[in-house]
Amino acid sequence: MTKILIVDDEKPIRDLIEMNLSASGYSCVAAEDGLAAIEAVEKDTFDLVLLDIMLPGADGYDVMEYIAPLKVPVIFISAKHEVKDRVKGLRLGADDYLIKPFDVSELLARVEAVLRRYNKADRKLVVGEVEIDLEARRVMRAGKPVPLTSKEFELLVLFAENRNVALFRENLYEKVWDDEYYANSRTLDLHVQRLRRKLGWEKNLVAVYKVGYRLEI
16 A cells, blocks of 8 residues: 655644545555654655655755655645745655645645656555455455446546545546536436445435535545
8 A cells, every 4th residue: 555654743734634645545654843754764665755844853855855865756735835945845856846725636636646657656546445446447345346337437436536526427427438428318327326336325425416426435
């Protein structure tokens, strides 16, 4: 499982990031200051570090310089928004720079992008008791295989990659069926109904009025 180190001195932000990354199937370790972050990378191996800049003990730039030789991907997450701050972080070797406040969906997208760049992306998605193997196109629920059609699988992956985000039915239809959506089509709704039944997501895969559907986790 992909392991991510979260470094931020604000507990609510650490908890928010950890909650969403864990829900996306990542293993997380949190550090509240720069020295704790350095100690963590000395003791363990991480696939990615999410690093604040304004930290007690040692700031994010100091931590970045310390871990740079380890070749661990780093995304700076900071309220420092000036161009000079972003440039400094990137020149120190960071792979990306996200400004606070941020949208969780954007954070997840950037995490996935950096992990793919380093071929560290986990080819499995875990949503509760449901495990999705992207390589084998196989789905397990509580350790038991769940037979899905090709379109059901593609639809499931979209929901799993965008959990807690309302997805427009037009976009879902176009991405899965590669075709223009027609208002009177019941194809999407029927596939969603089957996913609910097969995965036990009657309460999780909810309809969003005048929008589409959202996987609530």
